[in-house]
Amino acid sequence: MTNQLLSLFKKKDFSILFLGQFISKMGSAINTIGLSLCVLKFDNPVLGMGTLSLLLTIPWIIFGPIAGVFADRYSKKQTIIVCDIIRGLLSLALFFTQDIVLFYLIVFLMTIFDVIFSPAISGFLPFVVDKDELESANSIYSGSGQLAYLIGPAIGGILVASFGVTMVFVVNAISYILSGISELFIVSNGYIKKGKDEKISAFLEMRQGFIYAKKHTTIVFIILFFAAASAVFGGFPILCSNYIVNELGASDQVYGIFMSIKSIGSMIGAFLLPKALNRIKELPMMILGTGIYGGLFILFSAWRWIPYSVVIYFSIGFIVSFINVSYGIFLQKNVDKEYIGRVFSLDMSLSNFTMVTSIVFVTFTGNFLGTQNLMIMYAVAIIFISLIGLLIMKKLKLNDIDKISS
Numbered sequence: 001m002t003n004q005l006l007s008l009f010k011k012k013d014f015s016i017l018f019l020g021q022f023i024s025k026m027g028s029a030i031n032t033i034g035l036s037l038c039v040l041k042f043d044n045p046v047l048g049m050g051t052l053s054l055l056l057t058i059p060w061i062i063f064g065p066i067a068g069v070f071a072d073r074y075s076k077k078q079t080i081i082v083c084d085i086i087r088g089l090l091s092l093a094l095f096f097t098q099d100i101v102l103f104y105l106i107v108f109l110m111t112i113f114d115v116i117f118s119p120a121i122s123g124f125l126p127f128v129v130d131k132d133e134l135e136s137a138n139s140i141y142s143g144s145g146q147l148a149y150l151i152g153p154a155i156g157g158i159l160v161a162s163f164g165v166t167m168v169f170v171v172n173a174i175s176y177i178l179s180g181i182s183e184l185f186i187v188s189n190g191y192i193k194k195g196k197d198e199k200i201s202a203f204l205e206m207r208q209g210f211i212y213a214k215k216h217t218t219i220v221f222i223i224l225f226f227a228a229a230s231a232v233f234g235g236f237p238i239l240c241s242n243y244i245v246n247e248l249g250a251s252d253q254v255y256g257i258f259m260s261i262k263s264i265g266s267m268i269g270a271f272l273l274p275k276a277l278n279r280i281k282e283l284p285m286m287i288l289g290t291g292i293y294g295g296l297f298i299l300f301s302a303w304r305w306i307p308y309s310v311v312i313y314f315s316i317g318f319i320v321s322f323i324n325v326s327y328g329i330f331l332q333k334n335v336d337k338e339y340i341g342r343v344f345s346l347d348m349s350l351s352n353f354t355m356v357t358s359i360v361f362v363t364f365t366g367n368f369l370g371t372q373n374l375m376i377m378y379a380v381a382i383i384f385i386s387l388i389g390l391l392i393m394k395k396l397k398l399n400d401i402d403k404i405s406s
Helices: 002-009 012-040 045-055 058-073 076-095 100-122 131-163 167-183 202-214 217-233 236-247 252-276 282-300 306-334 337-369 371-396
Strands: none
Touching: 002 012, 002 131, 012 045, 012 076, 012 100, 012 131, 012 167, 012 252, 045 058, 045 100, 045 236, 045 337, 058 076, 058 100, 058 202, 058 337, 076 100, 076 167, 100 337, 131 167, 131 252, 131 306, 202 217, 202 337, 217 282, 217 306, 217 337, 217 371, 236 252, 236 282, 236 337, 236 371, 252 306, 282 306, 282 371, 306 337, 337 371
16 A cells, blocks of 8 residues: 555645645635635525525526536646636635625636536546556545645635634635646546547536436436435535524634544544455445445534534544545546546536535525534434435446457
8 A cells, every 4th residue: 555655645636626626615615714714704605504504505506517528638637727727816805895795706717617628637647647546546535625724724814813704715816826837747638539520518428427427227316316415415514504603602723623624523533434445446435435424414413512622523524535535536537538537527526516505505595494404304314315316326236347359
């Protein structure tokens, strides 16, 4: 394992990609703290968080499918560089923004470039590492992101306490721009060049991606499972933020600690995942992890005591990394490279569509039903979805995708 890690970092493209994304993800973690604390100070924090969540989700539905085509058609390297630079400039604009409407508009625009960025970066690793290195590469890559999300909230808490909430947007802008500059030195373009006779319309490329996914029962299952799970997942960030700040009574600094603790759990989970995958394959790992995730939220809402909540939040972060990294590894290993951007974006688009329903429901019923009651209700629902998923997986005997030549 150690030798494989060393061999990965000897690859220039992987090392630069790792470093660039570590920098930008740390900025994103700081930015998340700033955005959340801004809206949690509104008169109606549940409505504020709900509006923010919608603006962070809707662009995935609208632009997700075309972003996948973009990622497969053009250089992934150029795409991630441009997205990082533009997100940096937009984050800087947040620092100078005092109007709430303009604040939300800039957040919406940043999310559009998040959408374009995501399938490009998700599909980049298979171009810079070998197939048998994907588990270790994803583990390191995800772990670095969680390390960034560990350091980020702590820095964000210090910045907020010392300079105010808006300073985090400046730091985030710098991190994005530095990341974009570092990615200029990546050698691989991250795409398969097509001949003139293969150049077709974006709509037809989207359709080809849909047909490709439809031919594989396991891909269809994954997309539908996460779409169903996302109908519940969408509400948890709103509920958690409100629960921690307004029901546990956590200060801005303690809120940052909660985010850091979750990231520690995710980082440890990411590094332990390759060993776990020696015993359980990626697909059952995703589904079992989703059920455990729901159980942990029942425990999280059971007792209003900060030390206890911190321990459970650590465990939530741990299991989230098992779910997300298993998902990424599975698709990267099994989907043909020329379709990987479209498959990722198709899944993200549908999942975010169902996630919006959850966000809307929580936004407009949170004050009436209560944060704790909604959290328990959602946790039970996600456990039920996980059990149904396990039964379907067992009945259809799903595990690996039978690859076909494209």
